[in-house]
Amino acid sequence: MGLTLQNLDKTVGRQIHLKDIQLEFETGSRNIILGRTLSGKTSLLRIIAGLDHPSRGRIIMDGKDVTGVSVRKRNIAMVYQQFINYPSLTIYDNIASPLKMSGLSRNEIDGRVRAAAEMLHLEKLLGRLPAELSGGQQQRTAIARALVKDAALLLLDEPLVNLDYKLREELRVELQEIFNKRDSIVIYTTTEPTEALMFGGNIVVLDEGRVLQTGPTPQVYHHPATLKVAEVFSDPPINYLKAGIDKGVLQLGDNIRVPLNGRYSSLSPGKYVVGIRSNHLCLSRRHEKDTEFKARVELSEINGSETFTHLKYGETALVVQDEGVFPHKIGTEISVYVSPDAFFIYDEAGVLKASPGAGQRS
Amino acid sequence: MKIRKRTFGLALYCGLLMLPIYWMLNMSLRTNADILGHFAFYPKDATLMNYINIFTDKAWYSGYINSIIYVSINTLISLATALPAAYAFSRYRFLGDKHMFFWLLTNRMAPAAVFALPFFQLYSTVALIDTHIAVALAHCLFNVPLAVWILEGFMSGIPREIDETAFIDGYGFPRFFVTIFIPLIRAGVGVTAFFCFMFSWVELLFARTLTTTNAKPIAATMTRTVSATGLDWGLLAAAGVLTIVPGALVIWFVRNHLAKGFALGRV
Numbered sequence: 001m002g003l004t005l006q007n008l009d010k011t012v013g014r015q016i017h018l019k020d021i022q023l024e025f026e027t028g029s030r031n032i033i034l035g036r037t038l039s040g041k042t043s044l045l046r047i048i049a050g051l052d053h054p055s056r057g058r059i060i061m062d063g064k065d066v067t068g069v070s071v072r073k074r075n076i077a078m079v080y081q082q083f084i085n086y087p088s089l090t091i092y093d094n095i096a097s098p099l100k101m102s103g104l105s106r107n108e109i110d111g112r113v114r115a116a117a118e119m120l121h122l123e124k125l126l127g128r129l130p131a132e133l134s135g136g137q138q139q140r141t142a143i144a145r146a147l148v149k150d151a152a153l154l155l156l157d158e159p160l161v162n163l164d165y166k167l168r169e170e171l172r173v174e175l176q177e178i179f180n181k182r183d184s185i186v187i188y189t190t191t192e193p194t195e196a197l198m199f200g201g202n203i204v205v206l207d208e209g210r211v212l213q214t215g216p217t218p219q220v221y222h223h224p225a226t227l228k229v230a231e232v233f234s235d236p237p238i239n240y241l242k243a244g245i246d247k248g249v250l251q252l253g254d255n256i257r258v259p260l261n262g263r264y265s266s267l268s269p270g271k272y273v274v275g276i277r278s279n280h281l282c283l284s285r286r287h288e289k290d291t292e293f294k295a296r297v298e299l300s301e302i303n304g305s306e307t308f309t310h311l312k313y314g315e316t317a318l319v320v321q322d323e324g325v326f327p328h329k330i331g332t333e334i335s336v337y338v339s340p341d342a343f344f345i346y347d348e349a350g351v352l353k354a355s356p357g358a359g360q361r362s
Numbered sequence: 363m364k365i366r367k368r369t370f371g372l373a374l375y376c377g378l379l380m381l382p383i384y385w386m387l388n389m390s391l392r393t394n395a396d397i398l399g400h401f402a403f404y405p406k407d408a409t410l411m412n413y414i415n416i417f418t419d420k421a422w423y424s425g426y427i428n429s430i431i432y433v434s435i436n437t438l439i440s441l442a443t444a445l446p447a448a449y450a451f452s453r454y455r456f457l458g459d460k461h462m463f464f465w466l467l468t469n470r471m472a473p474a475a476v477f478a479l480p481f482f483q484l485y486s487t488v489a490l491i492d493t494h495i496a497v498a499l500a501h502c503l504f505n506v507p508l509a510v511w512i513l514e515g516f517m518s519g520i521p522r523e524i525d526e527t528a529f530i531d532g533y534g535f536p537r538f539f540v541t542i543f544i545p546l547i548r549a550g551v552g553v554t555a556f557f558c559f560m561f562s563w564v565e566l567l568f569a570r571t572l573t574t575t576n577a578k579p580i581a582a583t584m585t586r587t588v589s590a591t592g593l594d595w596g597l598l599a600a601a602g603v604l605t606i607v608p609g610a611l612v613i614w615f616v617r618n619h620l621a622k623g624f625a626l627g628r629v
Contacts, residue, residue: 049530051526051529051530070529071526071529071530072529072530072532072533072534076530077530078526078527078530080523080527082521082523084521084523084524084527085527086524086527086528086542087524087546088542088545088546089542097528097531097533098530098531098532101531101532101533102532145527145531
């Protein structure tokens with residue numbers, strides 16, 4: 001039981017928005033769709049909702065083909081990225097609107113509206129109009145409207161992206177609790193790897209309309225199957241270095257040489273691409289086995305307690321994420337350290353050959 | 363000093379603007395002999411004779427009633443057809459939609475005189491001559507495109523996601539349209555109704571061509587004041603003043619919407 005997407009394609013004009021999507025979502029599961037802007041997240045969600053129709057393929061819900069079923073007859077709820085409420089109705093009527101259509105008694109509606117409002121801290125605002133609310137409260141209203149009916153499918157299209165940082169953190173935690181109490185399929189899209197990791201559940205990594213990888217979120221994070229997945233699922237984007245293996249030694253870039261051991265020692269000699277997450281690079285030695293190399297500082301971004309140092313190593317741009325504040329002068333040469341067991345090693349076609357594994361420091 | 367200059371300029375502008383209207387009001391309160399006798403800035407012996415004349419003579423007041431009837435019918439028809447049409451133009455993409463939208467507008471560019479004769483023949487054939495509905499339908503020729511054009515601008519300002527949310531919530535289309543959508547474009551509907559009213563109210567050519575007695579508009583009645591004994595100045599002025607009244611009333615009622623509409627939409 002659950003939702004199955006079979007061979008979905010969506011083309012608009014000559015542009016391919018989605019290509020050959022095969023996915024399964026189980027009842028009661030939490031699902032994240034991760035992808036950059038224009039990767040097709042919203043297109044996919046709209047097709048699942050029934051707002052758009054696929055060019056090809058079928059959507060099966062609990063064993064029934066619902067591909068052509070109108071959105072009105074499907075039991076879904078959706079939250080948009082923009083704050084969408086009915087501007088002419090009060091918050092109470094906004095939340096009550098899906099229930100009024102289902103023909104429940106007045107008392108029942110009142111009880112459920114108040115419960116949903118309480119869950120999202122809107123009790124005191126029920127008499128107001130959406131325009132009189134802050135952005136966060138407007139989005140809470142939209143979420144309350146989506147939660148008030150027991151939809152089998154709850155779709156959220158980057159619901160927190162237009163909120164400020166504080167509110168986002170707060171709602172993120174609350175939403176997780178709310179989702180855990182429900183047994184509907186939750187599908188949540190985001191561009192942010194951090195957000196995806198916080199929600200956990202299962203993940204679908206989408207890029208240019210194609211599914212790159214699916215699986216439990218932490219597992220995909222620790223074993224990104226291709227370079228592209230690693231790129232989408234790292235923030236800041238993962239660093240690449242061209243590499244070669246010869247006689248048990250990994251040569252990174254021009255002159256970084258790392259002796260291979262542990263899980264990497266079985267790799268055959270040849271050419272590779274190595275991905276290193278920014279938090280695996282360090283500006284100070286953390287372990288005596290760390291390999292040191294020199295790079296030139298391009299920019300230091302200080303983000304409160306962390307520093308993102310943008311470096312140039314030869315022709316390659318690198319980003320180092322470090323705890324603490326390290327203001328470096330632009331143009332100076334500094335030492336960078338990398339742990340020998342933090343490499344994602346891909347072959348030339350971009351397929352994962354070895355990863356650091358979940359046990360490593362991350 | 364600067365403010366005074368501006369106030370003075372505005373006062374002068376308003377004065378010049380109101381002068382002809384004041385002069386008409388002035389004349390409507392005087393007798394013909396008085397008007398032709400001597401020049402006066404205000405009526406010395408004000409008389410309401412001209413107005414009483416209009417309100418007691420059926421030939422006169424029925425002109426106003428006829429005009430109001432066909433103008434209202436026209437406004438209703440224009441809105442009822444333009445609302446769904448504008449929704450379609452704003453929300454759906456279909457073959458030739460942009461051309462059709464433009465074609466609608468070109469109807470406004472053609473002079474009414476071009477259509478007068480064909481309309482006369484067509485309406486005679488279906489025995490609609492001298493009915494209110496005939497004039498109301500003829501005025502749709504330029505009012506429906508205008509209404510579609512204005513409403514489409516307002517509707518495109520409403521995010522499509524609101525429609526989708528309503529459908530997800532389970533609203534059927536008619537219910538969504540009436541209870542959710544139209545309240546959102548209230549200002550647009552007000553502005554559109556105003557323009558339909560005004561254009562239909564001042565239009566003379568169709569109204570005159572398509573009517574004889576039963577649905578004769580006030581503007582046509584006003585030509586009656588010319589006779590062998592000369593022009594009935596006072597009566598004509600009184601009729602003119604009364605012609606302004608409905609328009610002024612409509613403006614008064616939609617003034618808030620109008621200001622908002624001019625700021626927001628496509629007018």
